[in-house]
Amino acid sequence: MTGREESPEVLGPQLLGVVVGGSLSQGLEVRLEDGGVVEELKVGTFVTIRGERHRFFGMVTDLGLASADPRLPSALPDTTNPAIVRILSGTSAYATMQVTPSLVVGGEETSLLLEGPQPARSIPFHFSRAYRASQEDVQAVFGAEDERHIWIGSPLDMEDTRVCLDLAEFVKRSNGVFGKSGTGKSFLTRILLAGILQRDVAVNLVFDMHSEYGWEGGSEEGHAVKGLKQLFGSRVAVFSLDEESSRRRGLSPDYLVRIGYDQIEPQDIETLAEMLNLTQNAAQATYKLASRHGQQWLREFLALEGREELAALADQLGEHQQTIESLRRRLDRLNRMAFLVERSPEDSVRRILEYLDRGTHVVLEFGRYGSDLSAYLLVANLLTRRIHDSYVRRKEQSLGDRAKEPRPLVITIEEAHRFLNPQVAGLTIFGTIAREMRKYNVTLLVVDQRPSGIDEEVLSQVGTRITCLLDNERDIEAVLTGASGARELRQVLARLEPKQQALIFGHALPMPVVVRTREYGPRTYAEFGFREQAELAREAEKDLKDLFG
Amino acid sequence: MEAPERLGEVVQASTDRFTAQCYRLYGAPPLGSLVRAGEREPHVYGIVSSVTTSSLDPTRPVVARGASEPTEEAIYRSNPQLERLLRTDFEAMTVGHTQDGTIHQYLAPLPPHIHAFVFRCTPDEVRAxxxxxxxxxxxxxxxxxPGDEVLAACLREAASAHDQPTEFLVQxxxxxxxxxxxxxxRLNTILRRLPL
Incomplete structure (x- = not known):
């Protein structure tokens, strides 16, 4: 009889089907044993395939229905009869799944025992059996939490299994968190930042546009979630650009950032050209201004009053009067940025560096300026450029003395496409950092909802990409730039749930994976190192008792 | 275990089919049923694929005899010689054989001998x-x-020997x-002929 001769081992992994075709580049086609199982499988489900000599580990990238006879639709059997349906399903009409084999997880090679899962460079033969991956397999691939791995989420349908990210590897390159708004980017970013803090693999500098990472953030449902400062206390310093906003929220920032006009360079203005609606000529004129007036060029320029003065300046610079007038009008916006002062009383950059050097993580809250993109761009770019300069200097000095090497730094920026679009990627410091990778111990964590706006070259340097749902075709395309198996991943990405699900792929993981992201909220703060006041007090009491009886 | 009923003898045999003549007029097994040729091993199994009743002597065609008879049975009662002048043959398609006590479901190396006894398999045999x-x-x-008709008839016959006929038919x-x-x-046509 045709029954189940291959009774799958009771309680063993579930047999899904057999390999019937495919290729390494396009993925394997697996004919499903039982048609009904197709409804339970999901794109992104993990599968192990037992080849003759190796065990392969992969992910379902597509599901399909097929029939042995292409004329099935016109020769429709009596589908109201359950017995006939049973006869035909899995035989004349069957389901298939597409599996991309990513890793070899078991087999005869000794390297597997020594080094763990290896990238798959071969494929299993015809009729190899495909099983739903067991928890042990998934664990073997994605590791367990330890001093360099953090748990980032669970594979679909495997709530008890953890997918871990190799953070030590993660911070060595620039990374991206993508997804349209409301998909959980901020939550993922919090988990990553908290992980970096907990594992102490690098020091964070966060340009916190919406003031949501430092002290407190909001969830989509409207309740507050603790920020880094609340979880990690003195290990995190909150800097602020907007004292008023901080006070309104009842917080006192560790430091108030002020920027002197003398710190702004023509380059900074040029990167804002699009935002400020500057013509190219106007942007170029700033360079002339700077070379003529030195460090105080901007302050002096903004101090000019009346058409005559501007006309005289245009004359001096050999520019059209209109150009200078429009530049003046556009730059007026800077006058409204209260954090810009004539001369900064204290060097904010030095202050930030001091904190970072001590291993204190810095979150710079923008307060009300968060809604002003040009302010965000200006400040982030300006501070980062100088911090990067200092890192480059120190890294070079450390070539002779490793002890002087600066701590690895991860800079988090939001709305990254504004800094890294093809027009300005060459001008902003962020383009440089993304391209030079970890050469100077500085990497980026870019958070963005429009990855298609990011320069392709920069994007291709992004090591690990964590993407929540994206629905714009161009964004999907951009995120997958340079990823192997992009065609298959596209299927996966387009079918993510709008919340709490992410596709993660890149250098910090052995293979692409779809996860239900780990929860970040009241129930899990403790996992990130948070301890309630009451608990701390109890502990102190106990310590006292232990000491003094 | 009930003894298999002996139906007749092989009168013609080839590799893929054999014909048996029944001992009794109209004593053929139903279309699609499983028969076995050979008293001792090797047995050859066949599925009844056609049944023919005709004149024993091909030179003497059968003629109509019932013009003045009230019923069909009356014809046979009035002409008892008919039982001797007519013959029923059935043909079976070879579907397997035994060798050293094992059933093989493919053609036998040699067809059954002429005059080999042909038995109708018991439900136990059919099930096995x-x-x-x-x-x-x-x-x-x-x-x-009538190939597909035979196939459908064979499955119907076999199903009746199983405890769970529908399950058997589904498999x-x-x-x-x-x-x-x-x-x-073609599959649809066959399935429509099964009591599913």
């Missing part, structure tokens, strides 16, 4: 033989005109569906 359905390709491949149907992968129309 149809535990596997590896003989179906022989029936599917036989493209003689057989799945096997057929695989065999007739590209022939949906």
């Amino acid at each position: 033989f149809t535990q596997r359905l590896d003989f179906l390709p022989l029936l599917v491949g036989a493209r003689t005109p 057989a149907g799945r096997k057929l569906a695989l065999l007739l992968g590209g022939e949906m129309q």
Whole structure:
């Protein structure tokens, strides 16, 4: 009889089907044993395939229905009869799944025992059996939490299994968190930042546009979630650009950032050209201004009053009067940025560096300026450029003395496409950092909802990409730039749930994976190192008792 | 265990089929039923694929005799010689054989001998033989005109010997569906002939 001769081992992994075709580049086609199982499988489900000599580990990238006879639709059997349906399903009409084999997880090679899962460079033969991956397999691939791995989420349908990210590897390159708004980017970013803090693999500098990472953030449902400062206390310093906003929220920032006009360079203005609606000529004129007036060029320029003065300046610079007038009008916006002062009383950059050097993580809250993109761009770019300069200097000095090497730094920026679009990627410091990778111990964590706006070259340097749902075709395309198996991943990405699900792929993981992201909220703060006041007090009491009886 | 009923003797045999003449007029087994030729091993198994009743002597055609008889039975009562002048033959498609006590569901190396006894298999035998359905390709491949009718009849007959006829038919149907992968129309025709 045709029954189940291959009774799958009771309680063993579930047999899904057999390999019937495919290729390494396009993925394997697996004919499903039982048609009904197709409804339970999901794109992104993990599968192990037992080849003759190796065990392969992969992910379902597509599901399909097929029939042995292409004329099935016109020769429709009596589908109201359950017995006939049973006869035909899995035989004349069957389901298939597409599996991309990513890793070899078991087999005869000794390297597997020594080094763990290896990238798959071969494929299993015809009729190899495909099983739903067991928890042990998934664990073997994605590791367990330890001093360099953090748990980032669970594979679909495997709530008890953890997918871990190799953070030590993660911070060595620039990374991206993508997804349209409301998909959980901020939550993922919090988990990553908290992980970096907990594992102490690098020091964070966060340009916190919406003031949501430092002290407190909001969830989509409207309740507050603790920020880094609340979880990690003195290990995190909150800097602020907007004292008023901080006070309104009842917080006192560790430091108030002020920027002197003398710190702004023509380059900074040029990167804002699009935002400020500057013509190219106007942007170029700033360079002339700077070379003529030195460090105080901007302050002096903004101090000019009346058409005559501007006309005289245009004359001096050999520019059209209109150009200078429009530049003046556009730059007026800077006058409204209260954090810009004539001369900064204290060097904010030095202050930030001091904190970072001590291993204190810095979150710079923008307060009300968060809604002003040009302010965000200006400040982030300006501070980062100088911090990067200092890192480059120190890294070079450390070539002779490793002890002087600066701590690895991860800079988090939001709305990254504004800094890294093809027009300005060459001008902003962020383009440089993304391209030079970890050469100077500085990497980026870019958070963005429009990855298609990011320069392709920069994007291709992004090591690990964590993407929540994206629905714009161009964004999907951009995120997958340079990823192997992009065609298959596209299927996966387009079918993510709008919340709490992410596709993660890149250098910090052995293979692409779809996860239900780990929860970040009241129930899990403790996992990130948070301890309630009451608990701390109890502990102190106990310590006292232990000491003094 | 009930003894198999002896139906007749092989009167013509070839590799893929054999014909048996029945001892009794109209004593043929139903279309599709499983028969066995040979008293001792090697047995050859066949599926009844056609039944013919005709004149014993081909030179003496049968003539109508009932013009003045009130019923059909009355014709036979008035002409008792008919039982001797007519013969019933049935043909079976070979679907397996035994060798050293093992059933093989493919053609036998040699056809049964002429005059080999032909038995109708008991339900136990049918059940044992149809535990596997590896003989179906022989029936599917036989493209003689009533081929699929024989196939459907065979499955109906076999199903009645099983405890769970529907389950048997479903499993057989799945096997057929695989065999007739590209022939949906033909498969449908066969399935419509099964009591599903």
